[in-house]
Amino acid sequence: MTMKEKFVSCEEMGKQLAFAEKVRELTEGKNFKAHIITLGCQQNEADSERISGALNSLGYTITDDDMSADLIIINTCAIREHAERRALSFIGRYKHNKAKNPDMVLGVCGCMMAQEHRMKQVITFPYVDFAFGTGSMHRLPEFVYTALTKGKRKFIKDPDKMQICEDIPVLRKSGYKAWVSIMYGCNNFCTYCIVPYVRGRERSRLPKDIISEVRELVESGYKDITLLGQNVNSYGKDIEGKPTVADLINEISKIEGEFWLHLMTSHPKDATSEMIDAIASSKCCANCFHLPLQSGSDAILKRMNRHYDIERYLSIVNELKAKNPHITLTTDIIVGFPGETEEDFKKTLDVVEKVRYDSIYTFIYSPRKGTPAAEMEDQIPEEIQKERFNRLVDLQNSISKDFNDAMVGKTVKVLVDGKSKNNEKVYMSRTENNRIVHFESEKDYTGQFINVHITRGDTFALYGEI
Ligand code: SAH
Ligand code: SF4
Ligand code: F3S
Numbered sequence: 001m002t003m004k005e006k007f008v009s010c011e012e013m014g015k016q017l018a019f020a021e022k023v024r025e026l027t028e029g030k031n032f033k034a035h036i037i038t039l040g041c042q043q044n045e046a047d048s049e050r051i052s053g054a055l056n057s058l059g060y061t062i063t064d065d066d067m068s069a070d071l072i073i074i075n076t077c078a079i080r081e082h083a084e085r086r087a088l089s090f091i092g093r094y095k096h097n098k099a100k101n102p103d104m105v106l107g108v109c110g111c112m113m114a115q116e117h118r119m120k121q122v123i124t125f126p127y128v129d130f131a132f133g134t135g136s137m138h139r140l141p142e143f144v145y146t147a148l149t150k151g152k153r154k155f156i157k158d159p160d161k162m163q164i165c166e167d168i169p170v171l172r173k174s175g176y177k178a179w180v181s182i183m184y185g186c187n188n189f190c191t192y193c194i195v196p197y198v199r200g201r202e203r204s205r206l207p208k209d210i211i212s213e214v215r216e217l218v219e220s221g222y223k224d225i226t227l228l229g230q231n232v233n234s235y236g237k238d239i240e241g242k243p244t245v246a247d248l249i250n251e252i253s254k255i256e257g258e259f260w261l262h263l264m265t266s267h268p269k270d271a272t273s274e275m276i277d278a279i280a281s282s283k284c285c286a287n288c289f290h291l292p293l294q295s296g297s298d299a300i301l302k303r304m305n306r307h308y309d310i311e312r313y314l315s316i317v318n319e320l321k322a323k324n325p326h327i328t329l330t331t332d333i334i335v336g337f338p339g340e341t342e343e344d345f346k347k348t349l350d351v352v353e354k355v356r357y358d359s360i361y362t363f364i365y366s367p368r369k370g371t372p373a374a375e376m377e378d379q380i381p382e383e384i385q386k387e388r389f390n391r392l393v394d395l396q397n398s399i400s401k402d403f404n405d406a407m408v409g410k411t412v413k414v415l416v417d418g419k420s421k422n423n424e425k426v427y428m429s430r431t432e433n434n435r436i437v438h439f440e441s442e443k444d445y446t447g448q449f450i451n452v453h454i455t456r457g458d459t460f461a462l463y464g465e466i
Pocket of ligand 3: 039040041042043044076077078079111112194195198199
């Protein structure tokens with residue numbers, strides 16, 4: 001792909017701007033509201049913020065109240081069966097809204113809609129006006145215009161070559177926490193995973209676009225910035241000059257201001273010393289790192305097509321810890337992958353004990369249509385998957401509890417998230433490694449850094465005083 005072909009063309013954007021103009025004529029003075037439901041990962045959260053921005057520029061205000069919305073968009077996820085079931089149940093729920101208000105517009109988008117069999121299914125729901133995959137978001141003005149003018153329902157398959165669009169406005173949910181996608185798509189084809197099929201091949205944004213976005217965020221007071229990609233370690237391989245994620249970290253670290261920089265996610269096979277050095281020397285990189293393990297067994301990692309073994313994985317962990325003595329680690333683990341024996345599973349427990357992660361995200365393997373693992377023999381029965389899942393969660397809970405106990409008596413810097421849902425006087429905040437800290441306060445410090453003295457800890461949270 002040439003550099004020009006990487007981006008949605010000016011002609012296409014011109015067409016969309018014309019649709020946007022026509023939509024604004026229809027929405028003018030009507031006080032139309034839009035509601036967006038987001039399922040799935042941070043990548044989808046970031047996409048929803050662009051959908052919000054786009055809808056806002058079409059004359060919609062964004063509302064949390066789905067019942068009063070004139071337009072509802074469901075941004076779906078396909079990573080596990082559970083996510084797809086949730087999306088279908090949301091879609092079903094709005095059948096009734098549409099029955100009450102036939103002018104309401106319902107659109108479905110995201111990873112689930114990039115699969116042909118799901119698109120075919122959604123077409124059969126007559127109350128859905130349009131659906132599109134992750135590569136067609138820039139066409140939202142066209143889809144909304146068609147729905148508002150009662151045109152033909154649109155169900156759009158993503159283009160074979162997915163492109164980047166820099167021209168969609170972003171409306172962020174938070175005033176102090178921001179997602180910044182640095183690349184889209186994935187080339188890795190882990191045998192269990194649907195992402196490469198629904199998000200297309202890796203494509204990196206240009207460093208100048210990323211750096212200026214981050215600079216603007218810091219200048220307008222953002223305190224927590226996460227650089228997003230399915231595999232941020234392979235950032236830049238597809239663009240001129242081959243900039244790396246380390247180059248991005250180094251450039252961002254020169255930006256003046258107090259903020260945390262997080263990375264999400266890193267693939268161990270592409271983790272470089274250059275990146276670890278950049279993290280170590282950066283003034284803003286948060287002292288935590290997410291390094292997905294998936295399994296502690298070399299045999300299973302091979303069947304997962306992960307391209308690393310445990311020796312290599314642990315050497316990255318050691319390098320991270322040696323160069324950043326206070327770093328904490330988190331990870332993703334799948335239990336019950338096809339062919340996983342009790343021995344394989346015990347090796348996963350071993351790695352968890354050895355690395356002592358701050359926290360882990362544990363998933364029961366869910367077969368995804370069209371992926372190689374779904375066709376593998378030796379699928380693991382659900383009872384065994386659940387039993388292993390529980391053992392892993394118990395082990396991690398005891399490790400997390402130890403970590404939280406060790407925090408008692410210390411003073412930590414936190415970023416305040418706002419009032420706790422259950423108690424008016426209590427505020428919720430997070431440390432740089434995402435530990436939850438509750439504290440009481442008369443004053444509202446939401447969106448600010450403060451220091452909290454930790455007085456108590458349990459498995460899931462810490463409690464302290466300002
Ligand atoms: N790109 C990221 C992961 C994105 S998906 C990475 O490579 O780390 C987030 C996590 O979901 C994965 O790390 C994996 O642990 C889990 N996952 C992906 N596909 C899955 C499946 N079919 N069943 C269960 N868990 C899955
Ligand atoms: Fe999925 Fe693997 Fe790509 Fe992560 S690296 S998104 S797990 S295929
Ligand atoms: Fe994310 Fe789900 Fe898509 S995890 S990339 S929203 S399949």
